[in-house]
Amino acid sequence: MALFNRTPRAPLEYSRTLWLRGWVTAVMVFLYAPLIVLMVFSFNDSKRNVVWRGFSTKYYVKAWNDSTLVEALVNSLTIAALATLFSLVLGTFAAIMLWRFRFPFKGAVDGVMSLPIIVPEICLGVAFLIFFAAIDWPSGLIWPFNLSAITIAHITFCFPFVTMVVRSRLASFNKEQEEAAKDLGASEWQAFRDVLLPHIRPALVAGALLAFTLSLDDFVITFFTAGPDTITFPVKVYSMVRFSVTPVVNAASTVLIILTVVLTALALKYQGVKSIAESH
Secondary structure: OOOOOOOOOOHHHHHHHHHHHHHHHHHHHHHHHHHHHHHHHOOEOOOOOOOOOOEOOHHHHHHHHOHHHHHHHHHHHHHHHHHHHHHHHHHHHHHHHHHHOOOOOHHHHHHHHHHHHHOOHHHHHHHHHHHHHHHOOOOOOOOOOOOOHHHHHHHHHHHHHHHHHHHHHHOOOOHHHHHHHHHOOOOHHHHHHHHHHHHHHHHHHHHHHHHHHHHHOOOHHHHHHOOOOOOOHHHHHHHHHOOOOOHHHHHHHHHHHHHHHHHHHHHHHHHHHHHHHHHO
């Protein structure tokens, strides 16, 4: 019955709501229309993207058979995965440290951690280039941990974002829950694992997705820290675009977009399942 007993909106309120919806729709179209056009023209049966010549998937086959492009994509995924892993650990413990403890120069430490978010990427790229050149750090992929100059640089500017997301989640945590767990005999590790960690799990997923996305599509810092033998996907695409924007570039970009969307959807679905399980 509540559905049929709604109070009718005033004409002014209805016009404001309609205007707001139209504005949001226009902004969303403006932001996502280029991605849709890119994905559509990845199926264009033409060497140029200016005119539509017909539907074809041959450029996906060409992109898959391009060994250098596939290698660049694998390098980007590898670096992004490692940067996400290290950033998640460092960012989480940094957030807990800044949230829980009081120590001298805490404000200075907090400010230094925020520098990679504030400082322009071009300045960070030049700084990383000078630093790694001064200590003669190898720029190529180093196995098994792949702590190359690119990976360390990506960790440096990714983990502050994880710290920011986790700290915002910790602000809503009730410390009395952790104290109650300790009163019941839980150790520091058990209280962290069973009380604090489930609370910040959504922030961990969000921070990991943010770090992975930032690392995967970074170009400026990677351009300054990459060596001649290490090519990532953004750098490879840039080198291809310098000559002409072909459907091969669109096809590779479409695959990357779909991969990102699928991973995000899986993460959101996982968060939804966990939230429903916790509510019951």
